[in-house]
Amino acid sequence: MSRSEVSPAAVAAGAQAPTHARPVAGAATSLVRVHALERELDIEYQWVGSAAPGAAVMVFLHEGLGSVSMWRDFPQRLCEAAGCRGLVYSRPGYGRSTPRAADESWNPDFMHRQALDVLPAVLRALGVDPQARPPWLFGHSDGGSIALLHAAHAGARVAGAIVLAPHILVEDISVSSIEKARQAYRDTDLRQRLARHHADPDSAFWGWNGIWLDPRFRDWSIEAEIASIGCPLLAIQGLDDEYGTLEQIRGIARRVPGTQLLELADCGHSPHRDQAQAVIDATREFLRRHG
Numbered sequence: 001m002s003r004s005e006v007s008p009a010a011v012a013a014g015a016q017a018p019t020h021a022r023p024v025a026g027a028a029t030s031l032v033r034v035h036a037l038e039r040e041l042d043i044e045y046q047w048v049g050s051a052a053p054g055a056a057v058m059v060f061l062h063e064g065l066g067s068v069s070m071w072r073d074f075p076q077r078l079c080e081a082a083g084c085r086g087l088v089y090s091r092p093g094y095g096r097s098t099p100r101a102a103d104e105s106w107n108p109d110f111m112h113r114q115a116l117d118v119l120p121a122v123l124r125a126l127g128v129d130p131q132a133r134p135p136w137l138f139g140h141s142d143g144g145s146i147a148l149l150h151a152a153h154a155g156a157r158v159a160g161a162i163v164l165a166p167h168i169l170v171e172d173i174s175v176s177s178i179e180k181a182r183q184a185y186r187d188t189d190l191r192q193r194l195a196r197h198h199a200d201p202d203s204a205f206w207g208w209n210g211i212w213l214d215p216r217f218r219d220w221s222i223e224a225e226i227a228s229i230g231c232p233l234l235a236i237q238g239l240d241d242e243y244g245t246l247e248q249i250r251g252i253a254r255r256v257p258g259t260q261l262l263e264l265a266d267c268g269h270s271p272h273r274d275q276a277q278a279v280i281d282a283t284r285e286f287l288r289r290h291g
Helices: 008-012 074-082 110-125 142-157 172-187 190-194 201-212 215-219 247-255 276-290
Strands: 021-023 030-036 039-049 057-061 085-089 136-140 160-164 233-238 260-264
Touching: 030 110, 039 074, 039 110, 057 074, 057 110, 057 142, 074 085, 074 276, 110 142, 136 142, 142 160, 160 276, 172 190, 172 201, 190 201, 233 247, 233 276, 247 260, 260 276
Parallel strands: 057 085, 057 136, 136 160, 160 233, 233 260
Antiparallel strands: 021 030, 030 039, 039 085
16 A cells, blocks of 8 residues: 555555464454453454564554554564564454444543553463563554553563654644545545455544544643653654654653654655665664664
């Protein structure tokens, strides 16, 4: 998918599957049943990269309109370069995971619930024991915020985190671009293009768009919360990010001593697409230094 396809703003402007997992028809992913968000959910997932028994696990956390397939081949490329085993999954409401009910609206704590409820449930269901072998987290956009929140609460159960274009507060530029995305979803073929990656594109789009444009969400901030992160942290952002200013990652560095920053030229909101090799090289070096 091209940069313009995955950016609504631009449009407007491993391990063996457990026995309780089952393949998804016509796709190279599987479904696993988890109990999270106070109900039973099917989660789409895929293992990529090294199958070596001692390989570190990297968990990929997608953006606000992402899914397993939206990552394309990036997790495989990164894991091959770094020698790790990658777990890629679609959050509830996305991809082939259980969709959001038509009358279900997300609350301002939706990223906390993903970080503190859904992610641990997925790890348990797929046999990843953070106590015995802490995983690495690789999150993009909303997924980056989820990674930060999980790291802030999990302590030594996270080996480290790489976050791309994360959000730690709501900025005017974010709201403006998301408003443009809403118009694009209504007036262009964005819905049809998202349907390539989501069984229910309305579930994915309106869940994300609705809460980000909810007036209650304007005061959302995790600035104070992330100060408790103790694991190694690499924060990456493009200089041309249409969804956030560099204050997002610079604000992380002020609150989490030792944070490594990478600011990329000729790069928008998706560094792993716009500057994939630079992200792979930086991540590989980061893992070598801290792993």
